Amino acid sequence: xxxxxxxxxxxxxxxxxxxxxxxxxxxxxxxxxxxxxxxxxxxxxxxxxxxxxxxxxxxxxxxxxxxxxxxxxxxxxxxxxxxxxxxxxxxxxxxxxxxxxxxxxxxxxxxxxxxxxxxxxxxxxxxxxxxxxxxxxxx
Amino acid sequence: xxxxxxxxxxxxxxxxxxxxxxxxxxxxxxxxxxxxxxxxxxxxxxxxxxxxxxxxxxxxxxxxxxxxxxxxxxxxxxxxxxxxxxxxxxxxxxxxxxxxxxxxxxxxxxxxxxxxxxxxxxxxxxxxxxxxxxxxxxxxxxxxxxxxxxxxxxxxxxxxxxxxxxxxxxxxxxxxxxxxxxxxxxxxxxxxxxxxxxxxxxxxxxxxxxxxxxxxxxxxxxxxxxxxxxxxxxxxxxxxxxxxxxxxxxxxxxxxxxxxxxxxxxxxxxxxxxxxxxxxxxxxxxxxxxxx
Amino acid sequence: xxxxxxxxxxxxxxxxxxxxxxxxxxxxxxxxxxxxxxxxxxxxxxxxxxxxxxxxxxxxxxxxxxxxxxxxxxxxxxxxxxxxxxxxxxxxxxxxxxxxxxxxxxxxxxxxxxxxxxxxxxxxxxxxxxxxxxxxxxxxxxxxxxxxxxxxxxxxxxxxxxxxxxxxxxxxxxxxxxxxxxxxxxxxxxxxxxxxxxxxxxxxxxxxxxxxxxxxxxxxxxxxxxxxxxxxxxxxxxxxxxxxxxxxxxxxxxxxxxxx
Numbered sequence: 102x103x104x105x106x107x108x109x110x111x112x113x114x115x116x117x118x119x120x121x122x123x124x125x126x127x128x129x130x131x132x133x134x135x136x137x138x139x140x141x142x143x144x145x146x147x148x149x150x151x152x153x154x155x156x157x158x159x160x161x162x163x164x165x166x167x168x169x170x171x172x173x174x175x176x177x178x179x180x181x182x183x184x185x186x187x188x189x190x191x192x193x194x195x196x197x198x199x200x201x202x203x204x205x206x207x208x209x210x211x212x213x214x215x216x217x218x219x220x221x222x223x224x225x226x227x228x229x230x231x232x233x234x235x236x237x238x239x240x
Numbered sequence: 241x242x243x244x245x246x247x248x249x250x251x252x253x254x255x256x257x258x259x260x261x262x263x264x265x266x267x268x269x270x271x272x273x274x275x276x277x278x279x280x281x282x283x284x285x286x287x288x289x290x291x292x293x294x295x296x297x298x299x300x301x302x303x304x305x306x307x308x309x310x311x312x313x314x315x316x317x318x319x320x321x322x323x324x325x326x327x328x329x330x331x332x333x334x335x336x337x338x339x340x341x342x343x344x345x346x347x348x349x350x351x352x353x354x355x356x357x358x359x360x361x362x363x364x365x366x367x368x369x370x371x372x373x374x375x376x377x378x379x380x381x382x383x384x385x386x387x388x389x390x391x392x393x394x395x396x397x398x399x400x401x402x403x404x405x406x407x408x409x410x411x412x413x414x415x416x417x418x419x420x421x422x423x424x425x426x427x428x429x430x431x432x433x434x435x436x437x438x439x440x441x442x443x444x445x446x447x448x449x450x451x452x453x454x455x456x457x458x459x460x461x462x463x464x465x466x467x468x469x470x471x472x473x474x475x476x477x478x479x480x481x482x483x484x485x486x487x488x489x490x491x492x493x494x495x496x497x498x499x500x501x502x503x504x505x506x507x508x509x510x511x512x513x514x515x516x517x518x519x520x521x522x523x524x525x526x527x528x529x530x531x532x
Numbered sequence: 533x534x535x536x537x538x539x540x541x542x543x544x545x546x547x548x549x550x551x552x553x554x555x556x557x558x559x560x561x562x563x564x565x566x567x568x569x570x571x572x573x574x575x576x577x578x579x580x581x582x583x584x585x586x587x588x589x590x591x592x593x594x595x596x597x598x599x600x601x602x603x604x605x606x607x608x609x610x611x612x613x614x615x616x617x618x619x620x621x622x623x624x625x626x627x628x629x630x631x632x633x634x635x636x637x638x639x640x641x642x643x644x645x646x647x648x649x650x651x652x653x654x655x656x657x658x659x660x661x662x663x664x665x666x667x668x669x670x671x672x673x674x675x676x677x678x679x680x681x682x683x684x685x686x687x688x689x690x691x692x693x694x695x696x697x698x699x700x701x702x703x704x705x706x707x708x709x710x711x712x713x714x715x716x717x718x719x720x721x722x723x724x725x726x727x728x729x730x731x732x733x734x735x736x737x738x739x740x741x742x743x744x745x746x747x748x749x750x751x752x753x754x755x756x757x758x759x760x761x762x763x764x765x766x767x768x769x770x771x772x773x774x775x776x777x778x779x780x781x782x783x784x785x786x787x788x789x790x791x792x
Binding site: 227228231238 | 248249253255281287291321393399432434436440444
């Protein structure tokens with residue numbers, strides 16, 4: 102369940118570099134989003150997220166880098182692309198999620214270490230799981 | 241007659257029960273699956289970043305290998321790999337600058353322009369062989385086995401690589417009916433199984449799979465049919481977890497579509513490797529007189 | 533040297549260089565510093581000629597130990613080249629850097645407990661799945677091994693193929709130094725070769741039979757004879773021993789068939 106979030110928006114907090122990087126990396130025009138919430142409604146992982154996809158987009162375009170970075174949303178996203186195909190404005194939200202993930206991963210801050218996966222799981226998991234998991238959570 | 245075939249890493253070990261029945265069935269249907277020589281892992285997921293070329297190298301190199309063989313179509317069984325290869329192919333077709341950089345880096349001596357057609361085996365069955373022909377070749381009709389078609393994400397999203405309608409896909413229904421089974425459509429057939437979250441947040445997987453399995457069960461399904469080894473793992477593990485968590489939860493067999501195909505074509509069930517499946521498929525098949 | 537620099541050369545330098553060429557000396561750059569070394573030397577010998585005393589980054593000097601992995605470039609060429617310093621002859625204007633050591637993750641395991649299953653490799657080296665098939669490793673291999681293909685084989689669970697493809701590996705570590713995914717390919721290959729040799733390759737039946745025969749005492753009599761022989765007798769037996777000729781056919785038999 103997404104919790105109530107109270108954010109202060111001010112020119113002092115807005116990180117223009119961050120907005121620019123998210124736009125460049127995702128190739129998406131964040132301005133066309135009209136905050137309808139279709140993405141959140143269609144997201145199978147929304148229940149596990151602290152901040153909904155809709156709010157992430159709003160926070161990203163307001164340049165609220167710290168709030169976005171401290172949320173777990175992008176790390177809970179499974180890239181199912183349900184948001185993309187349902188967005189009435191044609192925004193690829195999955196690419197925005199990927200851009201935010203990469204901004205952290207490219208700073209050499211990994212979300213998982215291979216050794217944190219138990220040896221049983223390493224044995225059992227299909228190779229596509231290991232490859233995709235390490236791709237999304239390590240840099 | 242043969243098709244260039246891309247297996248993907250998982251099919252040689254964990255998902256032998258997806259590959260072997262496919263290879264056997266396709267031989268019977270007259271279109272041999274010819275493995276692409278020196279294929280490498282495609283990377284499993286398509287890179288969603290605008291500036292990332294490194295992660296496109298792996299899928300593109302496979303496409304170049306197909307092109308160098310003089311072939312212009314590539315078939316895969318694994319839905320995950322299909323998505324990655326198809327999207328990378330589209331990139332090579334549409335983005336001239338990235339295409340040039342990738343061709344030059346990969347340095348295989350050809351200017352690849354995305355002209356290999358990347359298809360899933362279901363598309364080959366539908367478009368190149370046809371449901372009618374398959375129906376006629378069925379030796380063991382599946383006696384109205386109630387199977388819920390589960391598509392997952394990668395066959396239908398994004399729109400530009402979907403093999404069928406994104407909202408109302410019917411390809412698996414047509415497939416099941418051609419084999420004499422009864423397709424049990426259910427609302428959650430395109431809902432994500434949790435995908436790679438099994439690596440980072442494995443405890444979430446049970447809840448990802450719960451709406452899918454509950455919906456299929458409540459619509460009367462006796463089994464689920466799948467096209468992806470990761471869906472198989474997540475749904476299989478999910479079922480086990482849900483059985484532990486919720487006393488009344490009923491587990492059901494998960495089949496790969498290629499296993500049902502091989503069974504219906506009358507091939508030796510050993511080629512299906514049912515022992516690797518989740519949810520005791522042999523018991524169900526015996527009850528339905530589809531297995532001795 | 534760039535064209536601009538060549539133009540700025542003084543008459544004295546031009547004379548000096550002409551003399552060096554005449555003496556069979558060519559310029560090479562070791563860690564960026566220029567040295568004139570005789571043509572025909574290997575990189576390793578050229579470094580020693582230049583005054584370096586090598587205690588790391590050198591070993592067998594025969595192309596098999598993997599200690600002397602070296603990167604080099606030629607001016608004006610972006611391409612990174614690799615070589616073994618003990619094998620490769622110097623070329624004019626080579627810019628060289630040795631990699632005597634590169635940190636690489638090596639899993640600790642008790643081999644006796646390992647089976648032939650590919651999952652053993654997945655468990656010990658999960659970073660295997662970070663490979664992005666960029667081929668940088670193959671380009672960095674001085675032995676011409678298809679490193680990417682061998683890693684691909686491991687991901688697919690084909691230990692036998694990985695072992696066969698990596699047969700010529702001398703563990704120099706250059707692949708690891710260039711790897712985008714931070715894999716230690718050569719350690720993974722060594723594990724694959726160990727599993728292949730100990731668990732997958734079929735046993736030589738004739739060897740097992742011979743060992744049985746030896747343990748059953750087939751050669752005890754002959755060994756006792758030799759043990760009891762005097763030194764002169766032993767020398768005679770040794771000098772008069774029959775040696776299988778190089779070009780012996782399948783059906784060659786020694787004149788003395790007692791030991792067969």
